[in-house]
Amino acid sequence: MQAFLKGAATQSAKPQKDKPAAGTCGEKKPKSVPWVEKYRPKCVDEVAFQEEVVAVLKKSLEGADLPNLLFYGPPGTGKTSTILAAARELYGPELYRQRVLELNASDERGIQVIREKVKTFAQLTVAGKRADGKPCPPFKIIILDEADSMTNAAQAALRRTMEKESRTTRFCLICNYVSRIIEPLTSRCSKFRFKPLDDKIQEERLLEICEKENLKYSKEAIGALVKVSEGDLRKAITFLQSAARLNGEKEITENIVIEIAGVVPSKMINSLLQTCYNSTFDKLEIAIKTMIDEGYAAMQIISQLHDAIIEEKLNDCQKSAITEKIAEVDKCLADGADEYLQMMGLCSVIMQQATRNN
Ligand SMILES: Nc1ncnc2c1ncn2[C@@H]1O[C@H](COP(=O)(O)OP(=O)(O)OP(=O)(O)O)[C@@H](O)[C@H]1O
Numbered sequence: 001m002q003a004f005l006k007g008a009a010t011q012s013a014k015p016q017k018d019k020p021a022a023g024t025c026g027e028k029k030p031k032s033v034p035w036v037e038k039y040r041p042k043c044v045d046e047v048a049f050q051e052e053v054v055a056v057l058k059k060s061l062e063g064a065d066l067p068n069l070l071f072y073g074p075p076g077t078g079k080t081s082t083i084l085a086a087a088r089e090l091y092g093p094e095l096y097r098q099r100v101l102e103l104n105a106s107d108e109r110g111i112q113v114i115r116e117k118v119k120t121f122a123q124l125t126v127a128g129k130r131a132d133g134k135p136c137p138p139f140k141i142i143i144l145d146e147a148d149s150m151t152n153a154a155q156a157a158l159r160r161t162m163e164k165e166s167r168t169t170r171f172c173l174i175c176n177y178v179s180r181i182i183e184p185l186t187s188r189c190s191k192f193r194f195k196p197l198d199d200k201i202q203e204e205r206l207l208e209i210c211e212k213e214n215l216k217y218s219k220e221a222i223g224a225l226v227k228v229s230e231g232d233l234r235k236a237i238t239f240l241q242s243a244a245r246l247n248g249e250k251e252i253t254e255n256i257v258i259e260i261a262g263v264v265p266s267k268m269i270n271s272l273l274q275t276c277y278n279s280t281f282d283k284l285e286i287a288i289k290t291m292i293d294e295g296y297a298a299m300q301i302i303s304q305l306h307d308a309i310i311e312e313k314l315n316d317c318q319k320s321a322i323t324e325k326i327a328e329v330d331k332c333l334a335d336g337a338d339e340y341l342q343m344m345g346l347c348s349v350i351m352q353q354a355t356r357n358n
């Protein structure tokens, strides 16, 4: 039982008041919570951009039954926040601990745990009233966050429990990759895809935080934050907090955002491409060495090179040969290959393809 109690107590949506956030050198200001936690939606209404799931949850807040849920979608789109907020609204802070079992990838979730903890928790019966007399749903919620990291055997063990305990328990499975959840489980749940957040919505959220935190910023800086975070609001908020820390009282500018996000300046990418097109192999070697020495991640460079190549004046055959190499390099880098060698390999192909036309 201990792990589940721990599970329910951890990842709380409440800011951890007495814990200083990393990097604040132990200052004991209550404000030093990571902003992603501080601005995590506290109620379902505050969840932006995920209308379908919010509508279903609001119905169940009004007393309707709740189906088993499966939330999936890219990181930082509100999956964990949504179910935590809904559970808090359903049960209130006191009952929350008794009624919600939250297990994520940091908890042991092998088949044994599913058989023992989840089953035992699911079997507990529950009343339909809170201690304060207010009605509350006559079921418990088991949240299995990051469910795509559960073994197939553990997932299979859930099938029967889910059906058998449906009178008293609802499950909420959360994952990034729905294809990693076994079919019998997905068919027992209502599926909700969390979309990457729209640029405008992200901008609104960021502006709201800037205002609440009294930050000085330029419009371009917010635009850059939205662009580099690609629909991941957690990433955008984290970058904003880093920029604010780094900057103190000064204005947050586009350049600062770009620097924090580790984005390679487009001038540098263009110059690398020009070296591939018009210069010598020796110069190419130096250019790549410089970029890597300056600390730019090869993954970031190839992702930006990819975007640039698509826009370049090359023919389809050249573009396809280069993008094929980019895919290969991406895989090698993900497997831990040497950054310099991979970059050289890719740029050599760009050089060959570019000279083929001339
Ligand atoms: N739709 C949203 N509405 C409001 N805030 C959001 C939304 N999505 C993300 N956020 C912000 O981003 C933070 C992270 O969101 P959350 O933990 O819910 O993401 P997630 O979808 O569970 O991501 P992961 O797949 O990485 O676990 C929240 O604390 C909140 O500040």
Ligand SMILES: [Mg+2]
Binding pocket: 079, 080, 081, 145, 174
């Ligand atoms: Mg999550």
